[in-house]
Amino acid sequence: MKRLHTQERIDRYTAGGWWTGDTIDQLLRAQVSARPGALAIADPPNKADLLPGEIKRLTWSELDAEIDRVAGVLRGRGIGPGDVVAVQLPNSVELAVTFLAVVRVGAVVTPFPVQYREYELNQLCALAGVVIFVTSTTAAARVPENIPALTWPELDADLDAASASPVGEPGSVQPGASGVPSGAPGVPYEALDVPSGASGVPYEAHPADPVTICWTSGTEATPKGVPRCHYDWLAVASTCAAAPGLTEDDVILNPFPMVNMAGIGGVFLPWLKTGSVLVQHHPFDLPTYLGQIAAEGVTYTLAPPALLSMLLQQEAILARTDLTTLTRIGSGSAPLPPPMVKGWQDRYGIAIINFFGSNEGVALLSDPVHMPDPEDRARFFPRPDAPGTTWPGTLGATRTKLVDPLGTEIVEAGIPGELCLSGPTVFSGYLPGTAAADPFDRDGYLMTGDVFEIAGDQGQYLRYVDRAKDLVIRGGMNIAPAELEALVSGHPAVAEVAVVGYADEVLGERVCVVLVPKPGQTVDLASVVDHLRGKGIASYKLPERLEIVEALPRNPLGKILKRELKESLATGD
Structure with missing residues (x-):
């Protein structure tokens, strides 16, 4: 099994005490052993608006049992070490349970914001080699056709059967279960060289094994996949727990989606x-x-x-x-x-x-x-x-x-x-x-x-x-202008386009489209938004302002001068 770091790097940081032999599942089990009856996690009071099912408040022991049962369902679907499991759920007990159940069976979580729709999901699931997609019943229609969907609360129907064969202690997972391929058609999970293993051979996680693939929206149109292992995440958790001085007596309120550094590294793992x-x-x-x-x-x-x-x-x-x-x-x-x-x-x-x-x-x-x-x-x-x-x-x-x-x-x-x-x-x-x-x-x-x-x-x-990059950060969510520019340029009335952010008191930034229409054509914000909605793009990326110009400002090499556009938006010129 190929691990995410070289042995030299592992030796260097373990010798310094910065990396330990712990894994995420071991952290969880330690908390279950130390405080089985203490409250571990609570749902938001408006859960009914987000996800069908009762509002849950689980102790550490109850959380562990629920994780075991969901892990059993995943095993029954053939999910094992190295398989990539997509998860798209709102912040809830179910999201935490699913994340930790995927980790428990040795698979890799690729979490998606709930705003992602067909455009993003088809693209990123293929890149990651997703083999199964855990989501809500209402969002199941977004799942790419070639990937099996496992939905909450429908997943509850499988839990009773799964509880008869829980995952149990580390090392009990049987990798290589049949029924699910090692990657999406044509895109096997060879990118990280993590085979499923021989049937019947016990699997035990190594801290350098991949555990998540998050996505970063850079200046390129296509997001980049960021694999992380237990070593990485627990080093991040150490700092994010130590800086605010978190202890077992704290109660943490998490409003950030558990899809990247803020939600996973800043809150979720410090909690564990x-x-x-x-x-x-x-x-x-x-x-x-x-x-x-x-x-x-x-x-x-x-x-x-x-x-x-x-x-x-x-x-x-x-x-x-x-x-x-x-x-x-x-x-x-x-x-x-x-x-x-x-x-x-x-x-x-x-x-x-x-x-x-x-x-x-x-x-x-x-x-x-x-x-x-x-x-x-x-x-x-x-x-x-x-x-x-x-x-x-x-x-x-x-x-x-x-x-x-x-x-x-x-x-x-x-x-x-x-x-x-x-x-x-x-x-x-x-x-x-x-x-x-x-x-x-x-x-x-x-x-x-x-x-x-x-x-x-x-x-x-x-x-x-x-x-240094041109990212627009709207309410903490990164938006890549290049992605929007590529899509808006396909509008039948658009000749040239640039996407920039403009200041907003509440969200930090919002998205503005600056465009040059084709001769004799007219275009308004509503038509641009309709065009983007037709592509199935996430709603938080939709522009909220449109500026029509005769020409985009460019330097002598032809590069669009986005700083001038931003200054113009700020001054109203």
Whole structure:
């Protein structure tokens, strides 16, 4: 079985104590053993609007039993080590159970946002070699025709039969069960070289075995697959649990979809690591969200910066909300205004933790213990390898460098450069066939495409400058302009098109289409949206503004000057 990291890398990080022999399923079993009767996870109160079935509140023992039963269903469908299982469910107990059941049988989870529709799912399932798709009854029609669908709550009908043959202890999974191919037709799961194994041979997970394939929307039209293993994820979880100081006494409210670094690394795995309580929330609804904080006694949650700024200005809303248990909030995906971070701490005693991360790289967290000044936490991130510094979790093993456009390393403060990094949280490389270029430099550092500069009186911080990429981040969801541009260009009335983001107080950014119509043709926003809906694209990617121009601004080489477009949108010119 091919693992995601070389033995040299494994030896280096295990010798340093940054990687351990733990797996995700072992973390779960440890919590079940330590606190079987304690509450583990709770559904959102509006679950009926998201997924049929009763609202669930499971103890650790009940959660483990449910995972065992779903794992039994998966085994009965022939799912074993290395098989790729797509999951598209809202934040719920069912999502957590499905994720952990897939891990328990040694398969690989590829989680999709609930907004993804036929356009995205057909494309990405083929790239990953998905063999079965777990989803809701209402969304089953989106599943590609060549892939079997397993739906909740229909899956419940299989659970009683599955409970007669639970998966049991590690090593009891029988790989290579018949009935399901090793990949989608024509796309076997050879990209990671993970065979199903010989029938009857016990399977036991190795920490370097692939466990997820997440998807990152870069500047290219096609998303890139990001395989992760237990080593990677648990190193991320170490930092994301240590920075807010999570313990078994915490109650975590999760409003972020469990599809990428924020939801999985920032919340889900720190919950498993600490044995705290996970309260699910989806989709974001402010009254429900605030009500859950009060009703569940939430101590830690995540929220986008625009929402935190808005709430701070709406004292009447907060006056009606019981925030007495809430002690810290994680935020990120956009720069944090220093007055907002200071305001939450001064008025409510709530520490805002500044997040910066990516599916591929590291989670940089500005935490209140190592950075007590709230304005520092808003403006700066840790520079993990700065001399004389100590940071939470696995940040101490992270190595960084800033390089200018010519590849020269920057060592002085105040000079912008691309952030390059290596460490135990950095992935091993994109899923073959999903990325055009190697993301690592000659020294093995991940080239992030994000621009930072060295800051702080002792060079102990990094200051975020700008995104080198053209991503639009709408409510924490990444949108690739190139993908939309390719689709909008197929509109019969469009001659040229560019897609950019524009500022929004609540979501951070929204999508604007700037286009040149064909001679004699007219086009409006409604027709562009209808054209995109006809492609089956996710609703959060749909543009909410249209600008008609005579020509797109270009440089002498013909490249569209998107910065000029953004400036024009901001000024209204």
